[in-house]
Amino acid sequence: MARGQLRIYLGAAPGVGKTFTMLEEAHRRRERGTDVVVGFVETHGRRHTAQMIGDLEVVPRRQVAYRGATFEEMDVDAILARRPEVAIVDELAHTNVPGSRNAKRWQDIQELLDAGVTVLSTVNIQHLESLNDVVRQITGVVQHETVPDEVARRAEQVELVDMTPEALRRRMAHGNIYEPDKVDAALGNYFRVGNLTALRELALLWLADKVDEQLDRYRAEHRIGGTWETRERVVVALTGGPEGDTLIRRAARVASRGKGSELLAVHVSRSDGLAGADPALLARQRLLVESLGGTYHQVIGSDVPKALLDFARGVNATQLVLGASRRGRLAQIFSAGIGVTTTARSGTIDVHLVTHEEIGQGRRRPLLTGQAVLPRSRRIAGFALAVIGLPLLTVVLGTVRGDLALASDILFYLVWVILVALVGGLWPAVLTAVAGSLLLDYYFTPPTQRFTIAEGEHLLSLLIFLIIAVAVSAVVDVAARRTREAAQASADASTLATVAGSVLRGDRPLPALLERLRETFGLESVTLLERRPDAPPSPDRPHDPSWRIAATVGGRPCAAPGEGATDVPIDDELALVLRGHPLPAADRRIVEAFAAQAALALRQGRLAQEAAAARPLAEADRMRTALLAAVSHDLRTPLASAKAAVTSLRGHDVAFSDDDRDELLATADESLDKLARLVANLLDMSRLQAGVIGVALAEIGLEDAVPRALDELGPHARAVRVHIPPELPAVQADPALLERVLVNLIGNALRFSPPDRPPEVAAREQDGAVRLRVTDHGPGIPEDAREHMFQPFQRLGDRDNHNGVGLGLALSRGLAEAMSGTLTPDTTPGGGLTMVLTLPSAEVREVTAPDETTATEAADRAIVQRLRRRTTER
The missing domain is CATH 3.40.50.620 (HUPs)
Incomplete structure (x- = not known):
C-alpha cells in the first residue's frame, strides 16, 4: 500500500486564513472526484470558516472524559475505517487530551499517512520546535504546543498562507478572528505590527530552507551537476x-x-x-x-x-x-x-x-624544516660511510679484480650508494655517487690508473651508474623525509587527541587545556593573556599594563607576552605565553593549534557564564508571565462575581426577594473567600521561597484536622471516605498549616475524581511517622511529569494556561517540609493519583528528642534544614 502524502498550510500567525484555504482545496479536490472527509476542523467560532465546511462529509469526533470534563478529539479509528482518499485534519501541533492513544495530533496524522490516506493540515510558524524560543523572545508568549521540525520538513508540500501585518490587523479589528472583547488586547500585545512582521519573516525563511532541501533532492535525483543560481x-x-x-x-x-x-x-x-x-x-x-x-x-x-x-x-x-x-x-x-x-x-x-x-x-612547508629533516648525527654518519667505506670497497674490489667485470663493480658501488642514502640522506649519497664514478673510472675502467675511458660503452655505463645513484639517493631521501613527516604527524595527532580527551572529560575546559599543554611540553607555567578593553597597542614588555590574565596554570604566571620564553599571538586581543624553555619550530606549530582552541574555550566559557547568569532572570520572567496569566483569571473571576452581586444588591431598579438577596450575599461571600484563599496562597508561597514563614508546632490528631479541612471545602466534600484508626498517634505539626495542606490535597482529589468513585483519606503509623494518603481514582499523572506538578504556577493537563494559578501542590509540599514532613505522589491501584503526606509522630518525637523544648525551635530547625537542602540542590 502506497503511503499517503502530507500537505501543510503554513501561517505566520493565527487568522491569516490557513484553515479557510485548506477547506477551499478540499472542495476543489472533491469537485475533481476525490473522496474527501473532514477529520477535524477547529473553527474557533469564526463564521466564514464554519461556512466553508459546507457540505463536506464530517467524521464524528470522539468524546474523551478527563478530570471531570468532556473533550472532543479526532476519531482516528473512524477515519481509518472510513478509508477516504483525503482527510482534512486541522492544527498539526495540537496536544491530545491525556488518555488518547497518541499524545500529539501529528502522531495521529502519521497513522493516517501510513494507512495510505493523504492529509491536509495546518500549522503556525510559532509551533515549530526549532523556532519556539525565537518566537517567545519576539512576542513574550510561550507556546506549549509544538511539533518537531522534521515532521513538517518531511511533508511532500508546504504552502505558505501569507498576509501583510496591516491586513491581518484589519481582519482582527473587523472581528473576523477573535471576539470583540478580546480584539483590543490582542492588537496591543501579540498582534503588534513588529511581532507580525518578524513572524512573517521567520515563516518565509523557514519555507525557503524547505524549498532549498527540495531543490537539492531534485538535483541529486536527476543527477544535475551544474549550478542553479537560486541563491548566492x-x-x-x-x-x-x-x-x-x-x-x-x-x-x-x-x-x-x-x-x-x-x-x-x-x-x-x-x-x-x-x-x-x-x-x-x-x-x-x-x-x-x-x-x-x-x-x-x-x-x-x-x-x-x-x-x-x-x-x-x-x-x-x-x-x-x-x-x-x-x-x-x-x-x-x-x-x-x-x-x-x-x-x-x-x-x-x-x-x-x-x-x-x-x-x-x-x-x-613546515614539515620539511627543522626537525622534519634527518638529524645531524645521521648526516655525519652518511659522510663517514662515504669517506671511509669507498676506499675500503675499492681495495676489496681491487683484490678480486680479475674475477669481476666492470658491470659487477658498478653494482657494488651502487649498493654502497644506496646504503649511504639510507643512513645519511641525499647529499652524502650524491657525494658517494660522484666519488664512486671517479674511482670506477680510475681503477676499473680501461685504461686503468688514468681518468680516461677507451670505449664508449664504458663511458655510458659510468653515466648510467651516476644517474641511477643520484636518482636512488633522491628517492631514498624523500622516503626518509616522508617517514619522518608521518612520525611527526602521528605524534602531533596523538598529542591533540590526548589534549582533546582531557578537555572533554573535564568540567573546566580552559584550565584542563592549559594544564595538559604545560604537562606535555614540560613547562613551568602557561598563561592566556587578554588585552584590556580600550587599551592602546604597546610594545611587548614585562609588566605591560595593557594586558590582563584570563587564565593560567602552573607556577608564576606571565603578566605580559615579553615575560615568557615563548609567546603565541592568537589574535589582536589574546596571546598565549609559556614560561620555561623555548620550543622548537615543530612544537610551536602544535602550541599554536592549542592556542586557537584555548581562545575558543575562553569565549565559550564566558558565554556559558552569561547564560547561567541570565537563567535566573529568564526563570523569573517565566514565573512572572505564568503568574500574570494565571492570577489574572483567578483574581478576575471572584472579583467579577462579588462585584456583580454587590452591584445588584445596591441597585434600585430590581426588587429582590429575601431568597434572592441571600443567594447574592452568599455568592459575594463565597467569591471573597476564594479571593482571600488565593491571596493567602500567594503570600505563603512568597514566604516559603524566602524561607521566612512562621511555623508553630504542636501535637494534633488527624481525626481532628481532617474534619476541619472537609468542613472548609463545603458540602461537596461530604462524599470523601475517611479511614483514620482510633489508636493512631498524634502528629507534630502546625494546625493551621496542616489544615491548608489537607484542603489543597483533598480539594485536588475531589476535582479529578469521577462522581461514582469519591476520594479516600486514610492514615496509618509506619516507622515512627504517620502517613496520610489522599487517594483519587481520576486519570492520574505520568511518572515523568510528577515532579513538574510541584513547580509553582504549573497546571498539568490544562488545555490552556489560564485555568488557575497552580499553587496548591507546590505550596502543600513547601508547608509539609516546613513542618519536617514530606509530600510524595504515588499511583492509585486501578488508576488515579495518591498523595502521601508523611509527618513525624508526636510520641516518637517525645522519646527521641526530649531536649527540643519548644515548637518554635523545632520549626526553626526544619526551616534551616530545608534552606540548606535547597542551597545544595542549586
Whole structure:
C-alpha cells in the first residue's frame, strides 16, 4: 500500500486564513472526484470558516472524559475505517487530551499517512520546535504546543498562507478572528505590527530552507551537476597559509552584497595525509569564518582543483574565491597551478582570484624544516660511510679484480650508494655517487690508473651508474623525509587527541587545556593573556599594563607576552605565553593549534557564564508571565462575581426577594473567600521561597484536622471516605498549616475524581511517622511529569494556561517540609493519583528528642534544614 502524502498550510500567525484555504482545496479536490472527509476542523467560532465546511462529509469526533470534563478529539479509528482518499485534519501541533492513544495530533496524522490516506493540515510558524524560543523572545508568549521540525520538513508540500501585518490587523479589528472583547488586547500585545512582521519573516525563511532541501533532492535525483543560481553561495578555498584571513574577509564582502547569501569556507586535505597545512592557522581561520556567519568544511582529495569544484557544485555555489598563487615564476612555468586549473574547469561558477601579500613568496612547508629533516648525527654518519667505506670497497674490489667485470663493480658501488642514502640522506649519497664514478673510472675502467675511458660503452655505463645513484639517493631521501613527516604527524595527532580527551572529560575546559599543554611540553607555567578593553597597542614588555590574565596554570604566571620564553599571538586581543624553555619550530606549530582552541574555550566559557547568569532572570520572567496569566483569571473571576452581586444588591431598579438577596450575599461571600484563599496562597508561597514563614508546632490528631479541612471545602466534600484508626498517634505539626495542606490535597482529589468513585483519606503509623494518603481514582499523572506538578504556577493537563494559578501542590509540599514532613505522589491501584503526606509522630518525637523544648525551635530547625537542602540542590 502506497503511503499517503502530507500537505501543510503554513501561517505566520493565527487568522491569516490557513484553515479557510485548506477547506477551499478540499472542495476543489472533491469537485475533481476525490473522496474527501473532514477529520477535524477547529473553527474557533469564526463564521466564514464554519461556512466553508459546507457540505463536506464530517467524521464524528470522539468524546474523551478527563478530570471531570468532556473533550472532543479526532476519531482516528473512524477515519481509518472510513478509508477516504483525503482527510482534512486541522492544527498539526495540537496536544491530545491525556488518555488518547497518541499524545500529539501529528502522531495521529502519521497513522493516517501510513494507512495510505493523504492529509491536509495546518500549522503556525510559532509551533515549530526549532523556532519556539525565537518566537517567545519576539512576542513574550510561550507556546506549549509544538511539533518537531522534521515532521513538517518531511511533508511532500508546504504552502505558505501569507498576509501583510496591516491586513491581518484589519481582519482582527473587523472581528473576523477573535471576539470583540478580546480584539483590543490582542492588537496591543501579540498582534503588534513588529511581532507580525518578524513572524512573517521567520515563516518565509523557514519555507525557503524547505524549498532549498527540495531543490537539492531534485538535483541529486536527476543527477544535475551544474549550478542553479537560486541563491548566492560564496565558497572560499583555504590552503592553511597566512593569506587565508584576507581571502575570508574578501569572500564575506562578496557574500554580504546579496540578501540571504551564504558563506562557506573549505580546505582540501591531501589524501596522503602528509603535505598538510598549518593547523594553527586553519583553527584561527575557522573561528574567523564562523564569526562572520559562515561555515567551515574540510574535504580530502589528491586532485585539489577537482575536489574543490566537486564541493562547490555539491553545495550549489555560485562564486568561488581563491588566492593568487604563492609559487615562484619558475614553478609556474612547469605547472599552471591550482588557481588557473580551477578557473579553467569552473564552468558556470564565477571564480575570484584575490591578490595578497604572499604572492610569489613560495610554498613554505613546515614539515620539511627543522626537525622534519634527518638529524645531524645521521648526516655525519652518511659522510663517514662515504669517506671511509669507498676506499675500503675499492681495495676489496681491487683484490678480486680479475674475477669481476666492470658491470659487477658498478653494482657494488651502487649498493654502497644506496646504503649511504639510507643512513645519511641525499647529499652524502650524491657525494658517494660522484666519488664512486671517479674511482670506477680510475681503477676499473680501461685504461686503468688514468681518468680516461677507451670505449664508449664504458663511458655510458659510468653515466648510467651516476644517474641511477643520484636518482636512488633522491628517492631514498624523500622516503626518509616522508617517514619522518608521518612520525611527526602521528605524534602531533596523538598529542591533540590526548589534549582533546582531557578537555572533554573535564568540567573546566580552559584550565584542563592549559594544564595538559604545560604537562606535555614540560613547562613551568602557561598563561592566556587578554588585552584590556580600550587599551592602546604597546610594545611587548614585562609588566605591560595593557594586558590582563584570563587564565593560567602552573607556577608564576606571565603578566605580559615579553615575560615568557615563548609567546603565541592568537589574535589582536589574546596571546598565549609559556614560561620555561623555548620550543622548537615543530612544537610551536602544535602550541599554536592549542592556542586557537584555548581562545575558543575562553569565549565559550564566558558565554556559558552569561547564560547561567541570565537563567535566573529568564526563570523569573517565566514565573512572572505564568503568574500574570494565571492570577489574572483567578483574581478576575471572584472579583467579577462579588462585584456583580454587590452591584445588584445596591441597585434600585430590581426588587429582590429575601431568597434572592441571600443567594447574592452568599455568592459575594463565597467569591471573597476564594479571593482571600488565593491571596493567602500567594503570600505563603512568597514566604516559603524566602524561607521566612512562621511555623508553630504542636501535637494534633488527624481525626481532628481532617474534619476541619472537609468542613472548609463545603458540602461537596461530604462524599470523601475517611479511614483514620482510633489508636493512631498524634502528629507534630502546625494546625493551621496542616489544615491548608489537607484542603489543597483533598480539594485536588475531589476535582479529578469521577462522581461514582469519591476520594479516600486514610492514615496509618509506619516507622515512627504517620502517613496520610489522599487517594483519587481520576486519570492520574505520568511518572515523568510528577515532579513538574510541584513547580509553582504549573497546571498539568490544562488545555490552556489560564485555568488557575497552580499553587496548591507546590505550596502543600513547601508547608509539609516546613513542618519536617514530606509530600510524595504515588499511583492509585486501578488508576488515579495518591498523595502521601508523611509527618513525624508526636510520641516518637517525645522519646527521641526530649531536649527540643519548644515548637518554635523545632520549626526553626526544619526551616534551616530545608534552606540548606535547597542551597545544595542549586
